[in-house]
Amino acid sequence: MNDPIIAIAFFVLAAVLLISALAVVMLRNIVHSALFLALAFVSVAGFYILLNAEFLAAVQILIYAGAVMILLLFAIMLTQRANTPMSNVSNSQAGLAAIVAAAVFVVLAFVLSKTSWLTGAAAVTQPNTEVLGKALFDYYVLPFEIASVLLLVAMIGAIVIARED
Amino acid sequence: MSEATATSGNTALDTKIKTDQIVVNMGPQHPSTHGVLRLMLTLDGETVVDAEVVLGYLHRGFEKLCEEGTYTQNISLTDRLDYFNSMNNNWAYVKAVEMIMGIEVPERAEYLRVIMSELQRLVSHLACTGFYVSDIGAMHTPLLYAFRQREEILDLFEMACGARMTCNYFRIGGVSKDVPDGWIARLKAFLDQLPSKIDELEGLLTGNEILVARSKGVGVMTSEMAINYSITGPCLRATGVQFDLRKDVPYSVYPRLSFNVPTLRNGDVMDRFLLRILEMRECVKIIKQAIEQLPEGEVRTPVPLNLRPPIGEALSRIEGPKGEMGYYVVSDGSIAPYRVHQRPPCFINLGIARELFIGTKVADVVAILASLDPIMGEVDR
Amino acid sequence: MDVINNIFLIGRQIIATVLGFFLPLPVVDAVIAIISMALVLGFAAVTMMGQVYVERRVLGFMQDRKGPNRVGPFGLLQIIADAIKLLTKEDIMPSRVDRMVFRLAPIVVVATALLIWAVVPLGRGMIIADLNIGILYVISISSVGVLGFLMAGWSSNNKYALLGSMRAAAQMVSYEIPLVLSIIGIIMLTGSLSTVSIVNAQAGLWFVIWQPLGFVIYFISAVAEINRSPFDLVEGESEIVAGYFIEYSGMRFALFYLGEYISAFAMSAIATTLFLGGWQGPILPPYIWFVIKAWAVFIVLIWIRATLPRLRVDQLMGLAWKVLIPLALINIFVTAVVLVPLFQSVAK
Numbered sequence: 001m002n003d004p005i006i007a008i009a010f011f012v013l014a015a016v017l018l019i020s021a022l023a024v025v026m027l028r029n030i031v032h033s034a035l036f037l038a039l040a041f042v043s044v045a046g047f048y049i050l051l052n053a054e055f056l057a058a059v060q061i062l063i064y065a066g067a068v069m070i071l072l073l074f075a076i077m078l079t080q081r082a083n084t085p086m087s088n089v090s091n092s093q094a095g096l097a098a099i100v101a102a103a104v105f106v107v108l109a110f111v112l113s114k115t116s117w118l119t120g121a122a123a124v125t126q127p128n129t130e131v132l133g134k135a136l137f138d139y140y141v142l143p144f145e146i147a148s149v150l151l152l153v154a155m156i157g158a159i160v161i162a163r164e165d
Numbered sequence: 166m167s168e169a170t171a172t173s174g175n176t177a178l179d180t181k182i183k184t185d186q187i188v189v190n191m192g193p194q195h196p197s198t199h200g201v202l203r204l205m206l207t208l209d210g211e212t213v214v215d216a217e218v219v220l221g222y223l224h225r226g227f228e229k230l231c232e233e234g235t236y237t238q239n240i241s242l243t244d245r246l247d248y249f250n251s252m253n254n255n256w257a258y259v260k261a262v263e264m265i266m267g268i269e270v271p272e273r274a275e276y277l278r279v280i281m282s283e284l285q286r287l288v289s290h291l292a293c294t295g296f297y298v299s300d301i302g303a304m305h306t307p308l309l310y311a312f313r314q315r316e317e318i319l320d321l322f323e324m325a326c327g328a329r330m331t332c333n334y335f336r337i338g339g340v341s342k343d344v345p346d347g348w349i350a351r352l353k354a355f356l357d358q359l360p361s362k363i364d365e366l367e368g369l370l371t372g373n374e375i376l377v378a379r380s381k382g383v384g385v386m387t388s389e390m391a392i393n394y395s396i397t398g399p400c401l402r403a404t405g406v407q408f409d410l411r412k413d414v415p416y417s418v419y420p421r422l423s424f425n426v427p428t429l430r431n432g433d434v435m436d437r438f439l440l441r442i443l444e445m446r447e448c449v450k451i452i453k454q455a456i457e458q459l460p461e462g463e464v465r466t467p468v469p470l471n472l473r474p475p476i477g478e479a480l481s482r483i484e485g486p487k488g489e490m491g492y493y494v495v496s497d498g499s500i501a502p503y504r505v506h507q508r509p510p511c512f513i514n515l516g517i518a519r520e521l522f523i524g525t526k527v528a529d530v531v532a533i534l535a536s537l538d539p540i541m542g543e544v545d546r
Numbered sequence: 547m548d549v550i551n552n553i554f555l556i557g558r559q560i561i562a563t564v565l566g567f568f569l570p571l572p573v574v575d576a577v578i579a580i581i582s583m584a585l586v587l588g589f590a591a592v593t594m595m596g597q598v599y600v601e602r603r604v605l606g607f608m609q610d611r612k613g614p615n616r617v618g619p620f621g622l623l624q625i626i627a628d629a630i631k632l633l634t635k636e637d638i639m640p641s642r643v644d645r646m647v648f649r650l651a652p653i654v655v656v657a658t659a660l661l662i663w664a665v666v667p668l669g670r671g672m673i674i675a676d677l678n679i680g681i682l683y684v685i686s687i688s689s690v691g692v693l694g695f696l697m698a699g700w701s702s703n704n705k706y707a708l709l710g711s712m713r714a715a716a717q718m719v720s721y722e723i724p725l726v727l728s729i730i731g732i733i734m735l736t737g738s739l740s741t742v743s744i745v746n747a748q749a750g751l752w753f754v755i756w757q758p759l760g761f762v763i764y765f766i767s768a769v770a771e772i773n774r775s776p777f778d779l780v781e782g783e784s785e786i787v788a789g790y791f792i793e794y795s796g797m798r799f800a801l802f803y804l805g806e807y808i809s810a811f812a813m814s815a816i817a818t819t820l821f822l823g824g825w826q827g828p829i830l831p832p833y834i835w836f837v838i839k840a841w842a843v844f845i846v847l848i849w850i851r852a853t854l855p856r857l858r859v860d861q862l863m864g865l866a867w868k869v870l871i872p873l874a875l876i877n878i879f880v881t882a883v884v885l886v887p888l889f890q891s892v893a894k
Contacts, residue, residue: 189709303853375776378861
């Protein structure tokens with residue numbers, strides 16, 4: 001984080017991410033929340049780029065901001081009710097929730113600062129897409145295939161449930 | 166839907182995913198309802214579960230207006246019913262009046278009437294086919310190809326009577342005036358190139374895989390349904406019923422001309438348009454024969470300026486491009502008719518629309534509607 | 547000759563050297579990046595104006611009419627007249643729309659369309675950012691574009707708009723799959739996701755020769771992805787009037803049009819890059835070759851628009867899932883088993 005441009009980018013992204021994440025929780029209109037969630041996903045992708053994980057960044061946008069968000073919005077918009085402005089349910093325990101959230105943050109911050117992270121000898125600067133691909137299809141091929149089978153099962157299950165006959 | 170739920174078992178999987186239906190208004194301002202037709206579609210997703218056809222946005226009280234004008238004045242009102250079909254409207258009306266009065270029409274006028282009527286049939290079919298293809302999204306190219314031919318015919322109309330769409334060419338006892346010099350030659354030249362253009366139009370319909378997929382098996386009408394809804398014209402003949410007033414209740418000089426009444430069997434959108442293509446070819450045949458047989462002579466039996474038909478009534482029937490056109494005229498001996506009633510083929514053909522729409526997709530509604538070829542001027546009158 | 551071929555690169559070099567005298571290196575890089583972005587955006591904007599003119603004109607000729615020919619010589623200024631008209635129109639905001647989302651939607655559409663240009667190599671070395679995941683970047687950006695359509699459709703508070711945006715989402719999500727699968731063949735041949743290396747790999751034979759099926763699948767899915775005829779169900783003027791932008795007027799409406807044309811040309815540019823050899827070509831400077839090829843693809847799009855009617859929703863989905871995806875999978879299989887070894891032996 002020595003490069004000033006990277007530092008600026010980091011703090012801008014962090015601000016965007018935090019604000020949008022807060023907006024997801026606090027806005028009253030559920031569609032607005034969903035849109036801010038998309039913004040949060042995109043800013044996470046920005047972090048991946050800062051970490052030289054370009055492939056992850058692209059996949060983050062493609063899957064989260066693209067596919068997952070579209071699906072979410074699709075569901076929300078199709079099931080819209082009369083009082084959309086008040087559709088994001090909330091109750092009067094916001095203060096309590098804030099305290100709990102702050103406590104969790106303190107604990108996490110403490111743990112994170114005390115952990116000694118395993119780091120490589122040098123920072124990752126090379127394009128890592130190829131390495132990632134090799135790892136997925138070579139060393140981790142079994143988990144990869146199992147995950148795909150699992151997704152396939154989920155897909156078939158969804159189709160069976162959704163079918164009307 | 167509720168019956169199905171009741172009869173099936175009670176396992177958790179049987180819980181139906183409930184979807185809201187939405188009611189969408191198509192029209193009266195909508196690009197593909199051919200004017201001011203309004204459809205209230207109840208949609209489940211993209212599927213039409215109910216449809217209501219709302220009419221009357223273009224109602225002008227035609228029948229009542231006819232009781233105010235003289236017999237000759239009313240001819241110009243009939244122009245404005247089906248504006249793609251003014252010649253045939255003229256004809257059916259003057260025919261009814263002629264029947265009351267017992268007037269014989271000069272032979273040359275009869276032939277001119279046949280020529281004009283068939284040209285008008287070409288105009289109507291060309292426009293209908295062109296609009297159909299543009300309605301299902303082909304960016305007007307086929308429409309303009311069809312309109313190129315229509316333009317020629319309208320030019321011919323303009324030469325003959327001075328107007329392009331609202332022709333007002335027919336008169337009680339004949340036609341308003343003889344066709345000008347050179348008209349027949351121009352008509353012949355037009356007819357010589359027309360068949361290849363009709364082939365081209367047919368190619369656009371049958372040679373386009375997407376169009377075939379959109380039209381085949383869509384909006385299927387059985388002959389029984391068609392007869393029950395008293396559908397006439399191309400829509401009926403596309404179901405396989407061979408009924409054409411020109412053959413079955415011959416009028417004018419049609420018995421002297423040889424032509425076929427084409428029929429097709431499937432009764433879907435595709436067949437309705439293919440049938441129109443086939444009919445266009447027959448039109449060309451009829452006009453060519455009529456030109457050859459066209460005699461010299463008067464084009465109008467003189468009638469008094471202040472026309473007062475004897476007390477009586479008559480029902481005329483002719484085969485219009487959209488179906489059977491009828492006029493029922495009652496005379497009480499004064500200068501204006503006591504009652505004029507029209508049998509509008511567009512209106513009656515539209516009756517089946519609801520039954521055809523239900524269960525289709527929104528996009529099919531547009532295709533089916535175009536294939537029924539409603540012209541709102543005539544539907545609402 | 548060399549100077550003409552590399553005129554833009556030389557220009558960049560000169561600017562960088564001059565700035566280097568009095569600015570630190572990161573700032574120079576930033577300035578250069580901003581200048582090239584501005585140039586590419588300018589190119590996209592000018593192209594868009596050309597596109598509208600050419601589309602209307604060519605459609606006119608195909609439809610046996612003249613097209614715009616009144617404003618300026620050959621109607622060349624028509625687009626300017628249109629722009630002035632759109633800019634001076636009242637900006638109508640219907641009463642019960644979601645104002646913020648309504649305003650943002652056209653911006654999202656245009657922005658995502660423009661972002662694609664970052665990885666399109668316009669010539670030798672003429673690219674804003676040579677990402678090593680270039681193609682993946684294009685796909686992810688275009689998948690975000692759907693958000694704009696959904697936002698517009700939902701915020702307009704109109705049934706037609708909602709139907710239109712639902713169609714858009716369903717269509718774009720479905721066609722993204724064959725689109726990605728059709729590109730995989732190329733990635734297998736080059737072993738790289740970078741657009742620059744893909745173009746470099748086509749120095750000999752274009753990939754359209756190696757991947758004819760892939761090209762067809764890509765082209766069909768790309769047309770669906772940019773919602774052009776015969777996949778323009780999203781707008782479906784004869785069914786749902788104008789779809790998601792039914793409530794838009796004035797400049798916001800124009801922004802949707804802008805986005806549509808920019809993404810149409812971006813798709814043509816990507817097709818050129820992936821399958822038609824990018825800027826590779828004899829005699830003419832590379833950037834000219836690129837423009838010629840991209841325009842050729844775009845004119846094919848116009849041609850299709852003038853000829854084909856619209857598919858129905860179920861046929862559209864059927865085409866994607868029952869035809870294109872299986873074909874794309876077959877293509878990947880054939881590429882892996884037959885083409886990759888062949889390609890490598892040819893390359894050696």
